[in-house]
Amino acid sequence: MASLISYLNLEEESKRKKLWKTGYELRDRNSRPETSWRSESEQRIYSTKLVDALRLVRRNPSAADMVSSFREIREAADRVLAVEAKGRTRWSRAILASQLRLRLANNMKHKRAKVTGCSRPKRLEKKRFSPTLQRKARLLSRLVPGCRKVSFPNLLEEATDYIAALEMQVRAMTALTELVTGPPVDRLGSTSNS
Amino acid sequence: MEKESTTPPNWTTSSFGMEIQPNELNCAAADQLPNSFFNPNWDNSVDQSDPFESALSSIVSSPAASNAAAIPGRDCLMIRELIGRLGSICNSGEISPQTYVAGNTTTNNNSTNTSGYNTPLNSPPKLNLSIMDSQIRGSLPINGHQVPFHPTLVPFSADPGFAERAARFSSFGNTNCIGLNETDFPYGLMPGMEYGKMSNASSNQQFKVVGSQMGVQEKNKQEGNVVVKRKFIRLPRPSTPENAELGDSREGSSVSEQIPGGEVSTKVDSDSNARKRKSISRGKAKETPSTPSAKDHKTTVENEESNAKRSRQDEDAGNEKDSAKAKAKADSKAAGDGNQKQNKDNSKPPEPPKDYIHVRARRGQATDSHSLAERVRREKISERMKFLQDLVPGCNKVTGKAVMLDEIINYVQSLQRQVEFLSMKLATVNPRMDCNMEAQLSKDIFQSRGALPPTLYPLDSVMRSIPYGYQPQQMQALHGGIANETENRFPVNSLAALSRNNPSGQLPPMDGYGEAVPQVSAPWEDDLQSVVQMGFGQNQQQSFHGSGAAAQMKVEL
Numbered sequence: 001m002a003s004l005i006s007y008l009n010l011e012e013e014s015k016r017k018k019l020w021k022t023g024y025e026l027r028d029r030n031s032r033p034e035t036s037w038r039s040e041s042e043q044r045i046y047s048t049k050l051v052d053a054l055r056l057v058r059r060n061p062s063a064a065d066m067v068s069s070f071r072e073i074r075e076a077a078d079r080v081l082a083v084e085a086k087g088r089t090r091w092s093r094a095i096l097a098s099q100l101r102l103r104l105a106n107n108m109k110h111k112r113a114k115v116t117g118c119s120r121p122k123r124l125e126k127k128r129f130s131p132t133l134q135r136k137a138r139l140l141s142r143l144v145p146g147c148r149k150v151s152f153p154n155l156l157e158e159a160t161d162y163i164a165a166l167e168m169q170v171r172a173m174t175a176l177t178e179l180v181t182g183p184p185v186d187r188l189g190s191t192s193n194s
Numbered sequence: 195m196e197k198e199s200t201t202p203p204n205w206t207t208s209s210f211g212m213e214i215q216p217n218e219l220n221c222a223a224a225d226q227l228p229n230s231f232f233n234p235n236w237d238n239s240v241d242q243s244d245p246f247e248s249a250l251s252s253i254v255s256s257p258a259a260s261n262a263a264a265i266p267g268r269d270c271l272m273i274r275e276l277i278g279r280l281g282s283i284c285n286s287g288e289i290s291p292q293t294y295v296a297g298n299t300t301t302n303n304n305s306t307n308t309s310g311y312n313t314p315l316n317s318p319p320k321l322n323l324s325i326m327d328s329q330i331r332g333s334l335p336i337n338g339h340q341v342p343f344h345p346t347l348v349p350f351s352a353d354p355g356f357a358e359r360a361a362r363f364s365s366f367g368n369t370n371c372i373g374l375n376e377t378d379f380p381y382g383l384m385p386g387m388e389y390g391k392m393s394n395a396s397s398n399q400q401f402k403v404v405g406s407q408m409g410v411q412e413k414n415k416q417e418g419n420v421v422v423k424r425k426f427i428r429l430p431r432p433s434t435p436e437n438a439e440l441g442d443s444r445e446g447s448s449v450s451e452q453i454p455g456g457e458v459s460t461k462v463d464s465d466s467n468a469r470k471r472k473s474i475s476r477g478k479a480k481e482t483p484s485t486p487s488a489k490d491h492k493t494t495v496e497n498e499e500s501n502a503k504r505s506r507q508d509e510d511a512g513n514e515k516d517s518a519k520a521k522a523k524a525d526s527k528a529a530g531d532g533n534q535k536q537n538k539d540n541s542k543p544p545e546p547p548k549d550y551i552h553v554r555a556r557r558g559q560a561t562d563s564h565s566l567a568e569r570v571r572r573e574k575i576s577e578r579m580k581f582l583q584d585l586v587p588g589c590n591k592v593t594g595k596a597v598m599l600d601e602i603i604n605y606v607q608s609l610q611r612q613v614e615f616l617s618m619k620l621a622t623v624n625p626r627m628d629c630n631m632e633a634q635l636s637k638d639i640f641q642s643r644g645a646l647p648p649t650l651y652p653l654d655s656v657m658r659s660i661p662y663g664y665q666p667q668q669m670q671a672l673h674g675g676i677a678n679e680t681e682n683r684f685p686v687n688s689l690a691a692l693s694r695n696n697p698s699g700q701l702p703p704m705d706g707y708g709e710a711v712p713q714v715s716a717p718w719e720d721d722l723q724s725v726v727q728m729g730f731g732q733n734q735q736q737s738f739h740g741s742g743a744a745a746q747m748k749v750e751l
Contacts, residue, residue, distance in 0.1 A: 054620065073617035136599035143606045153571065156578035159602060163585050166609035173616035180623045 042084065047172045049080045054176075075099055081169050089161045090154075094146020 053076040078095050085092030129137065129152070140155060141147045144162045147155055559565070579598055583589045586605045592598050 070614070070618045070621045073621045074614055077613060077617055130596075132596055133599065136596060136603060139603050140599060140606070143603060143610070153574045153578055156575065156582060159606065160578065160581045160585055163582070163602070163606060163609065166606070166613065167585075170609060170612045170616065173613065173620065177616055177619045177623070180620065 043168055043172055046080060046084050046168060047176065049084065050077060050172055050176065053077075053080050077169060077173060081165050085161070085165060089165075090147055090150065090158050091145045091162045092165075098145065 054073065056076075079099055082092035082095040137152055137155060140159055141150060144155070144159050147158050150158060559569070575595075579595065582602055583592070583598065586598075586601050589598060589601050592601060
């Protein structure tokens with residue numbers, strides 16, 4: 001497993017770049033976003049980056065408040081996920097933009113800028129949806145970050161990619177937590193908890 | 195832009211569901227051979243003596259599995275390639291009609307066409323083929339266009355006669371489609387009069403017939419037409435006996451084949467038609483081989499059209515588009531409409547990136563521009579909904595946009611909550627992590643990846659560690675949501691609850707956790723107790739509190 005551990009080592013950037021390329025190629029080749037998000041290489045890349053990001057977060061244990069630490073971790077996970085999306089999707093861009101805006105606002109102690117998400121309104125389609133469908137579409141658009149003014153077919157596409165990415169995120173984080181906390185067996189402290 | 199006319203790589207890259215082996219086809223300029231196209235026939239009559247034959251046979255054997263569908267459009271390509279090969283073989287001087295015909299079979303032809311094949315076959319067939327292809331595609335005949343296609347074509351680059359014939363042929367095919375029938379085809383067609391001329395030197399007629407057949411095929415989406423067409427592509431078989439054979443085989447194949455795949459298999463016997471069948475079957479394989487013949491015809495025709503005209507990418511895109519459209523409307527639409535749509539797409543300048551999609555009204559549908567755009571939009575939406583259906587678990591049985599949207603919304607919410615839970619859990623164990631963990635973590639993460647794990651245990655541990663400062667809210671909804679994670683199903687009540695409780699759809703992390711914490715139900719109690727007793731390090735102390743709080747929460751519930 002030295003090769004795996006080497007992923008963490010920064011000197012093994014080349015390997016990571018290979019993974020990146022593989023993931024990139026996979027994504028290009030895959031017309032369906034869910035297939036690209038389900039690839040092993042993508043998950044490997046995400047896990048690696050997530051661990052790195054979490055390591056940074058951990059370095060600031062001053063956030064005694066659990067709430068803020070939760071939020072930091074969540075944001076780190078989302079940020080890594082958005083970065084891995086490589087800006088091809090609207091929600092990933094919106095996540096990064098909102099986080100950057102928040103940070104800027106916090107640093108400058110200014111009022112937080114309104115997060116508009118996607119600011120490009122699409123041309124209204126001639127097709128009229130029923131009010132219930134429209135309501136559900138609004139709900140979905142609020143769920144997917146950065147897709148408030150997106151047309152319905154694009155919204156579906158963004159939702160597809162977002163769901164696939166979320167699934168991968170959950171998988172990686174679950175594995176990570178299981179590693180950290182140990183699987184729920186009688187292995188008290190047998191894991192890396194030292 | 196013409197796939198056939200482009201270099202071999204284009205052909206190979208175009209994927210009709212077959213695996214083309216360009217290397218095999220190196221014997222002639224036509225590097226690309228639709229494997230499936232040759233498949234059924236080659237097996238029977240391949241003369242292994244000739245390297246060309248061996249290559250072809252190898253090609254044939256490889257795509258054996260992909261004979262599901264044949265693309266009529268391939269016929270032109272096939273013909274061209276065959277001609278190319280033949281030309282090369284002829285040039286090499288070792289051509290025997292037998293070898294050439296190996297793909298096409300029919301021993302009798304071989305015997306008679308021995309002498310006639312060589313010279314006359316080289317250029318006229320190729321040129322005709324190219325012209326025919328272009329004609330079939332609806333574009334102007336390109337005399338010198340196909341030159342790069344085959345070296346032997348070079349000297350033959352311009353032949354006004356061919357162009358004229360091709361033009362006639364295409365027009366004939368386009369206009370006369372309906373009236374043409376398989377049996378009548380080879381003989382009754384306009385090309386028929388030239389058809390009679392089919393001799394060693396007059397391979398043109400064959401092309402014309404093919405072209406007309408292709409046109410016919412467009413219009414008549416019956417498998418018979420497809421079959422007929424295939425047979426004509428026998429191509430450099432100018433002798434009349436071949437034609438007769440063609441007719442017979444055509445009829446037989448048309449009768450016997452209802453499905454493109456079936457066509458291919460049945461045609462094996464009728465050797466000469468093998469190529470055509472393969473092309474057609476290959477085209478069909480690209481679509482759904484199991485779809486009824488009508489559907490296949492339509493797609494085949496579309497493929498045929500698209501093949502001729504588009505570059506590989508366009509073709510794939512168009513085929514996908516066509517297939518999607520065809521599948522959506524196969525039942526109600528005539529094949530001709532689809533083809534026409536395809537033609538229209540293809541007739542545009544062959545630039546790979548299309549600025550906008552041309553949609554032609556299908557038969558039986560309103561031709562209003564609004565309805566057309568609406569239809570395109572609806573198809574886009576339905577296509578995306580299909581993707582989502584595959585992604586969201588438990589949506590296979592659900593039909594209708596509203597319910598699907600509900601499921602999708604629930605699923606997204608549950609995924610987001612899961613991420614929050616996991617991040618909270620990670621946060622609790624954060625202080626305990628040290629540098630050594632990362633190595634192990636990365637290693638284990640790589641190893642222990644799997645499907646979405648049930649959130650039971652993470653949830654329990656998280657609940658242990660979370661300070662119970664949150665009032666239980668929408669516990670029912672959350673409970674349903676959480677339970678769904680493991681069961682992969684969202685009960686309707688939870689769905690409604692979620693919709694009610696989370697109008698914004700985006701719960702703040704704290705609220706989410708607060709809702710999640712009290713989600714301790716009877717079935718979870720045992721897990722909680724077990725988890726508590728597990729002793730998650732620092733969580734252990736909290737576990738007691740957690741269990742107590744959980745019990746309290748339950749009471750509140």
